[in-house]
Amino acid sequence: MRAFLPALGGLVLAAAPAAAGDLAVQVRTANGAGVANAVVTLYPGGRASPLAPNRGNFEIAQRDLQFSPFVLVVPVGAQVSFPNFDDVRHHVYSFSPVRRFELRLYAREQTRSVRFDRPGIVPLGCNIHDNMIAFIDVVDTSFAARTDNAGRANFTAIPGGPVLVRVWHPWLRAPANQLELRADVPDNGRVAQAVPVSLRPPPRPARTY
Amino acid sequence: MALVWSGPARAERPHLDFPENLTAVIDFRVVLTDGERSWTDGGFGRSRFGGGGDEIRVHAVPAEAELVWHGPIAWNVEGNVAVAYQDDQDQPVDLIEAFATWRPVPRGPTRFSVRAGFYWPQVSLEHEGPAWQVANMITPSAINSWIGEEVKVVGLEGTATHPLAGGRLSGTLGLFGFNDTSGTLLSFRGWALHDQKTGAFSRQALPPLGPDMAGAQPPWTTPTLEVDHRIGFYGRLAYQFVAPVTLEAFYYDNRGDPAAFTDDLQWGWRTRFLNVGARIDLGAHTRLLAQALTGSTEMGLDPGEDEVWVDTRFRSAFVRLTHEIGPVALSGRLDLFETRQRGEYVYAEDDEDGWSLTGALDWRLTDQARVIVEGLHVESDRASRARLGVAPRQDQNVVQASMRITL
Numbered sequence: 001m002r003a004f005l006p007a008l009g010g011l012v013l014a015a016a017p018a019a020a021g022d023l024a025v026q027v028r029t030a031n032g033a034g035v036a037n038a039v040v041t042l043y044p045g046g047r048a049s050p051l052a053p054n055r056g057n058f059e060i061a062q063r064d065l066q067f068s069p070f071v072l073v074v075p076v077g078a079q080v081s082f083p084n085f086d087d088v089r090h091h092v093y094s095f096s097p098v099r100r101f102e103l104r105l106y107a108r109e110q111t112r113s114v115r116f117d118r119p120g121i122v123p124l125g126c127n128i129h130d131n132m133i134a135f136i137d138v139v140d141t142s143f144a145a146r147t148d149n150a151g152r153a154n155f156t157a158i159p160g161g162p163v164l165v166r167v168w169h170p171w172l173r174a175p176a177n178q179l180e181l182r183a184d185v186p187d188n189g190r191v192a193q194a195v196p197v198s199l200r201p202p203p204r205p206a207r208t209y
Numbered sequence: 210m211a212l213v214w215s216g217p218a219r220a221e222r223p224h225l226d227f228p229e230n231l232t233a234v235i236d237f238r239v240v241l242t243d244g245e246r247s248w249t250d251g252g253f254g255r256s257r258f259g260g261g262g263d264e265i266r267v268h269a270v271p272a273e274a275e276l277v278w279h280g281p282i283a284w285n286v287e288g289n290v291a292v293a294y295q296d297d298q299d300q301p302v303d304l305i306e307a308f309a310t311w312r313p314v315p316r317g318p319t320r321f322s323v324r325a326g327f328y329w330p331q332v333s334l335e336h337e338g339p340a341w342q343v344a345n346m347i348t349p350s351a352i353n354s355w356i357g358e359e360v361k362v363v364g365l366e367g368t369a370t371h372p373l374a375g376g377r378l379s380g381t382l383g384l385f386g387f388n389d390t391s392g393t394l395l396s397f398r399g400w401a402l403h404d405q406k407t408g409a410f411s412r413q414a415l416p417p418l419g420p421d422m423a424g425a426q427p428p429w430t431t432p433t434l435e436v437d438h439r440i441g442f443y444g445r446l447a448y449q450f451v452a453p454v455t456l457e458a459f460y461y462d463n464r465g466d467p468a469a470f471t472d473d474l475q476w477g478w479r480t481r482f483l484n485v486g487a488r489i490d491l492g493a494h495t496r497l498l499a500q501a502l503t504g505s506t507e508m509g510l511d512p513g514e515d516e517v518w519v520d521t522r523f524r525s526a527f528v529r530l531t532h533e534i535g536p537v538a539l540s541g542r543l544d545l546f547e548t549r550q551r552g553e554y555v556y557a558e559d560d561e562d563g564w565s566l567t568g569a570l571d572w573r574l575t576d577q578a579r580v581i582v583e584g585l586h587v588e589s590d591r592a593s594r595a596r597l598g599v600a601p602r603q604d605q606n607v608v609q610a611s612m613r614i615t616l
Contacts, residue, residue, distance in 0.1 A: 087229065091284060093314045102314045104284055127285065127314050200375065201451055 019187035020157040027151040027167055027195045034151025035169060035197060037071040042143035042155055043164040044185070049142045051075045059083060060124065060134055062090045062105065067124060067134030069146075071170070074116060076140050081113040091127035098122050098138060121168065121177075131205045135170050160187035165195070173198040230280030233616040234340045238272035238347075241265055244605025246597075248398050249297055249405075251428075253416045253594045255563065255587045256348075256607045257297065257403035270296055272404075272611070275305065279339040286311045289328075289339055295405060299429075303408025306341065306361075320370045327363050327409060327433075330383060330443050332356045332459050334486045334498045335529070340615075343404060345538040346569040347583045347611050350527040351400040351546045352484065352502045358407045359394055359432045360461065362441070363387040375451040383443045386435045389465045392480040392506025393430035396521035397422070399561040400546035402587055407432045417596040421554035425509060425518070427474055437469035437477035453490035458483065461504075467517050468510040480506040482523075494533040501526035509554070520552035521559075538571040546589075563589025581611045 023042065027035040043049075058078050061068045063085040074080060082092055084105040093102040098120035103112045116122065119140040126132040137144070145153040163185050168178040174197075183193045243266070246252025247259030260266050275293040282288045291305040308326025315321075329336075333353040335343050341357075343349045349357060364385030371378050394401075397415045407413060412429040441463035449455045462481045469477035482504025489497045502525055509518025529542035544565040550556060565587040573579045588604040595601065 089281065091314065095315050095317050100316075125315070127312055128287075203377070204449065204453060 019160045021160050021186040021188055022190040023155045023158050023163065023165075023183060023185050024190060024192045025147075025153045025155070025165065025167075025183075025195060026192070027147050027153075027169070027197055029199065030196060034147070034149065035199065036147055036149045036151060037069075038147040038151065038153075038167055038169040038172070038197070039071060039073050039137045039139075040145055040147060040153040040155075040195075041139055041141055041166045041168075042158060043141060043166070044143070044159040045161055046164050048140050051077075051140065051142050057081075060136070062086055062092070062126070062132070065129050065132060067126075067132055070134050071146055072134070072136045073144050073146050074136060074138055075142070075144075076119050076138055077115070077117060078138070079113050079115050080136060081111050083111040084108060089128065090132070092124060093127055094122050094124050096120065096122045102127075123170075133203075137168060158185045160185050165193060167195050167197065169197065169199065171199045171202050173200050230278055232277040232279065232339055233614075234273070234275040234277070234342065235271070235614045235616075236273040237612040238268070238270050238609060240268040240270070240607065240609045242268070242605065242607045244607075245594075245599060245603050248401060248416050249403075249414055251414065251416065252597065253398070253591065253599070253603070254605060255399075255401045255403075255565070255589060256585065256605055257401075257405055258607060258609075260605060272296065275340050277339045282309055285313055289326075291340060293406060293408065295408075298405065298408065298411050299414075300408055300411045303411050305406055305408055307409075318372050322368045322370075323366070324368070325365045327361070327387075329356060329361050330364070330366070330385075330459070330461070331381065331445060332360065332461075332484050332486075332500075332502075334488055334500055341406065342613075345531050345540045345571040345581070346529075346542070346567065347581050347609050348402050348404055348567060348585055348607075350500065350529065350542060351402055351525045351544045351563075351565065352500050352527060354401055354403050354405075355395055355525075358403075358405060358413060359388075359391045361388065361407060361433060362443075363433070363435075366443075373448070377449040379445075379447045379449075381443075381445040383445075385441050385443070385463075386438075387433050388441060388463050389436040389439075389469075389477045390430050390432055390434050390475050391463055391465075392478040392508070392521065393426075393476070394432075395523050395548065396478075396506055396508070396519055396550075396555065397426070397430075397559075399548050399559075399589070399591060400523070400525055400563065402544065402565055402567070402585060409433050416593075419555060419559065419593065419596070422518070425474060425554075426476065431475050434471070434475050436471055436475060437466035439464045439466055439477075441465070455488045457486045459486075460484075465507075467507045468512075476508045478506050478508045479517075480504065496531050498529045498531070499527065507552070509552070516553045518552050518554040520550070521555070522549045522551060523547070536573040538573075540567075540569045540571070542567045544587075558592035558595070561589055561591040563587065577615055579613050579615075581609075581613065583607075583609045583611070585609075 027038040058080040116138040122136040124134045242260040244260040245254040247254040277291040279289045308328040362385035366383030368381040443461040447457035465477040465479040484502040486500040507517040525546035527544040531540040569583040585607045
């Protein structure tokens with residue numbers, strides 16, 4: 001899977017180097033369970049791959065008093081819309097230094113959007129509903145993907161050679177919730193890379209009164 | 210609610226979906242009880258519903274109907290106004306709570322909020338929701354029964370919550386008035402177990418007073434009253450661990466002036482107490498709640514004297530376990546309580562020791578309807594019951610079935 005398919009795939013494919021392999025990453029816990037919603041970013045040769053012009057439609061919906069998706073990966077410069085599908089109002093905010101903002105979403109079917117110009121993690125909250133949380137990972141490389149329910153993120157057409165693999169998850173037990181490791185991608189063919197992680201328990205819902 | 214304001218949602222105007230923000234709670238009750246007369250009826254009984262001695266009495270009553278509005282006043286301000294009908298109060302329809310909470314958008318990991326109005330400070334671990342109802346049971350513990358009747362303030366509080374070591378630390382400081390008579394019931398009646406909620410304008414009945422106090426205090430108290438124009442304060446500290454454990458401590462001092470009184474002899478009671486609480490989730494379906502409260506209250510002072518007329522030390526503790534099996538929640542609770550009199554004109558005959566055991570089955574039929582069946586046994590020993598010619602040691606059994614409809 002390409003990170004921003006279909007938004008970015010075409011261009012990166014066109015620019016794919018002659019010697020390129022595939023990398024299948026699986027993020028999993030010590031007992032082998034796949035970890036969903038981890039963000040895997042690849043830096044072939046330790047460098048970011050140039051981003052394609054951003055034409056993606058990115059959104060985080062508010063539905064049933066939850067953000068959906070829980071984790072969203074977007075390229076630097078992306079515009080993310082925040083449609084409200086609930087009958088109640090939401091007050092979406094982030095105090096992240098990456099992008100500080102607040103949006104007042106009055107009611108159902110109202111949408112606002114925000115542009116993210118710097119890479120990094122943007123935690124989201126709702127000022128009215130404490131238990132709503134989500135994360136946007138703004139990335140500066142085209143090789144980025146969120147793991148599926150089996151903890152898998154598959155990348156194709158990676159330049160062969162050493163690749164820096166960065167894995168982030170909101171509850172990852174590591175500094176800045178992130179760890180890095182090195183993988184070797186063949187010039188041709190496919191290689192699998194397991195990333196064992198340990199997760200902290202997610203924060204419990206706040207008790208309201 | 211059935212009514213929905215369906216005007217076009219306009220971007221520049223808040224959509225105050227008013228009826229959506231109304232909650233109505235209706236509580237029909239069938240009660241079987243033995244034992245002594247309730248304090249609500251001039252007796253010393255510890256329960257809201259009194260018996261006829263050895264004979265069992267049946268009460269079938271609409272025990273409560275409550276209407277709550279909770280919704281936005283402005284973008285960062287939520288309002289909560291509750292009005293209740295309780296058939297056995299002297300003001301059957303009364304204002305229960307009216308407060309607003311301001312929650313600015315966080316600018317960092319610390320969250321702040323400010324609450325102002327007429328409300329219960331956050332002491333009870335048993336009550337929840339906009340209608341401040343006991344979760345899974347009918348009758349709250351002795352501690353929280355008292356909070357419900359005598360610890361409600363007109364106040365202003367600020368809360369800061371900060372993530373710490375994977376958990377959450379929360380601190381609250383409040384200033385208040387209109388709670389000067391707090392402690393009257395605890396002193397003259399003692400602890401009780403009931404689900405009455407004191408309203409803004411309601412009185413609560415007192416049992417017969419001793420001969421030295423009968424001229425100083427009418428046989429009732431007004432819990433929401435400012436007598437001495439002194440501002441009281443409370444503070445709360447809570448920590449929610451990474452593990453499913455929350456510990457909290459609450460300290461209250463109404464800074465009442467024991468020498469102050471009104472024309473109808475409502476006094477400034479100096480009431481101070483410390484409450485500690487724990488909530489522990491034992492797996493996904495079982496939780497343990499525990500609270501312990503200790504404090505004192507003082508009333509009445511002759512000019513130039515040091516010794517107050519009434520000096521009541523009180524303490525109580527409970528442990529409660531709730532286990533959910535599908536739509537059914539089973540709860541059990543043990544309460545211990547005591548009061549000791551140290552004042553000049555209220556004597557050891559008004560000391561009291563007691564305990565209570567409560568079991569409840571809460572069956573959620575639909576999102577709107579639930580049935581709670583509860584059995585309560587309470588025993589206590591208080592010599593001043595002799596004023597009514599009954600034995601100092603009394604026990605009582607109360608079986609209640611509540612049909613609770615929430616709209």
